[in-house]
Amino acid sequence: MTTENQSIAIEVKALDKQFGPIHAVRDVSFSVSHGEVLGFLGPNGAGKSTTMKMITGFLEPTSGTVIVNGNDVTTHPIEVKSSIGYLPEGAPSYGEMTVLSFLRFIAEIRGFKGAEAEKKIDAVVKKINLEMVLGQTIETLSKGFKRRVGMAQTIIHDPDVLIMDEPTDGLDPNQKHEVRSLIKEMAEKKAIIISTHILEEVDAICTRAIIIAAGKILFDGTPQELRATSDKNDIDDAFRIITTQHYEQHGERAHS
Amino acid sequence: MKNISAIMKRELYxxxxxPVAYVFIVIFLFLTGIFTFYLGSFYERAQADLDPFFRFHPWLYLFLIPAIAMRLWSEERKSGTIELLMTLPISVSEAVIGKFLAAWCFTGIALALTFPIWITVxxxxxxxxxxxxASYLGSFLMAGGFLSIGSCIxxxxxxxxxxFVISVVICFLFVLSGFPLVLDFFQAWAPHALxxxxxxxxFLTHFDSIKKxxxxxxxxxxxxxxxxxxLYATVVVIDSRKAS
Structure with missing residues (x-):
């Protein structure tokens, strides 16, 4: 069945990134279709963020290509960036701005003007419940609200592709639930990549999981398949087995 | 153009x-006042011109402009907002120009607020x-020169x-190379062309000539x-960071 919903949105081919002596991402390839929610798992420093930064055009790959909706990110960065909504790790935003002026700035950059921009801002503010803090400067907001502002910035232009780096990190259980419902709600038509350390999240919202460690993809499959790799049929256990095995092998090779 | 103006507006905002804007403007006006009336002997000269006012602008800018320029990119990098900015659908040059124009516009406002001295004279x-x-124009252009150096650093x-420190040093070299003391040193032995x-x-050479x-x-x-x-160097630096 190849409906429009399932067309490939993101194609990552043989992606490689080297920071001086550190080989952060090694030969990573995968693709994400519309309607898929891809969970990016892996220990800290595994290369998750680096991969996301290359997909969104913030970093240039050492080699390999990223194609988003048919556009290569290195040759057509503006087109790619227009079709992506990206929430960087920690949801950075301009602290001295009020929520409203920040969203106006984003709307303007995203190409909305006047009444249309106000409409977009209204819609996203309602969706994410930002009404009561609109006039407040972002630096005075709680962590949860800051993250919401980041989310609003990410989805204001109703992008086709969503990339979120640890969107629920540091939030309380209720806020986590909110973010997850929001992602689920949008999942149908969009191609979404989220990175997370919370494995239950993969079960809750992802249709696919990729485990990455030391820059390499170690597992690519559905959450059910991931769980099945463990004897206990437990996703945490499966994650531990896959990642520790890899590091052990690596360690051995380094010694010999 | 639309993106440049969006960035510029956000920066000015x-x-x-x-407090950056207010502190800068107050200090700038205060220092221009001191330099003009004390060091420049505005009254004692008993001449109806603003030379004592403009004469000290390069030296004031030397410290004040890098203070404005230092935050242009360092702050974005430090707070992580550069990742947000650079993944929006804008080009690096649009961001560089937008930010520069905002800072230049801001120094223009500070400069314009010195108008009482014009009225006085x-x-x-x-x-x-x-x-x-002409002197105001020259001073404004010179501020742009200082700012573009600061932007890159x-x-x-x-x-x-x-x-801040590196910008001051580089700006100082650009001021110094027209200073009589330095030129006299070279004049003694170097060929005229050099x-x-x-x-x-x-900056001094060109500012002095406009000032006349x-x-x-x-x-x-x-x-x-x-x-x-x-500014081009700024774009190159930011681009190279993408690849490193």
Whole structure:
């Protein structure tokens, strides 16, 4: 069945990134279709963020290509960036701005003007419940609200592709639930990549999981398949087995 | 163009919602006052012109402009907002130009607020106002030159302190190369062409010539090339960070 919903949105081919002596991402390839929610798992420093930064055009790959909706990110960065909504790790935003002026700035950059921009801002503010803090400067907001502002910035232009780096990190259980419902709600038509350390999240919202460690993809499959790799049929256990095995092998090779 | 103006507006908003703008403007006006009346002996000279006012601008800018420019990129890098900015659908040059124009516009506002001294000198005597207009223009262009250097240095480092110190040093070289003391040193032995070349790199040389009321095409070109060069260097630095 190849409906429009399932067309490939993101194609990552043989992606490689080297920071001086550190080989952060090694030969990573995968693709994400519309309607898929891809969970990016892996220990800290595994290369998750680096991969996301290359997909969104913030970093240039050492080699390999990223194609988003048919556009290569290195040759057509503006087109790619227009079709992506990206929430960087920690949801950075301009602290001295009020929520409203920040969203106006984003709307303007995203190409909305006047009444249309106000409409977009209204819609996203309602969706994410930002009404009561609109006039407040972002630096005075709680962590949860800051993250919401980041989310609003990410989805204001109703992008086709969503990339979120640890969107629920540091939030309380209720806020986590909110973010997850929001992602689920949008999942149908969009191609979404989220990175997370919370494995239950993969079960809750992802249709696919990729485990990455030391820059390499170690597992690519559905959450059910991931769980099945463990004897206990437990996703945490499966994650531990896959990642520790890899590091052990690596360690051995380094010694010999 | 639309993106440049969006970035510029956001930057200016940033200046005026934090104390940065007000502190800078107050200090700038206070220092221009001191320099003009005490060091420049504005009254004692008993001449109806603003030379004692403009004469000290390069030296004031030397410290004040890097203080404005240091935050242009260092702050974005430090707070992580650069990742947000650079993944929006804008080009690096649009971001660089937008930010630069905001800072330049801001120094323009500070400069415009020195207007009481213009009124004063017109009240006290009959100055040549075309010379004053030219001097304001020259001072504004020179501020742009300082800013473009600061923009590039700020793109190199996360630390605003480092950005400030290095910018001051480089700006100082650009001022110094037109200073009589330095030129005299070279004049003694170097060929004329070399001395002229060194002098022609200096802010002072070009500012002095505009300050006399003669807006020479060559001086305008000098500042245009200088600003373009340093902004281009800023783009290169930011681009190279993407690959590293």
């Amino acid at each position: 940033g200046y005026f919602t934090t 017109n009240y006290l005597g009959e100055p040549d106002n075309t010379v004053i207009v 700020s793109a190199i480092t996360k630390s605003q302190v480092i950005a 001395v002229d070349a060194i002098a022609s790199f200096s 009321g003669v807006i020479d095409f060559r001086d305008l070109v000098y500042f245009a090339i200088l600003i373009t060069f340093w």
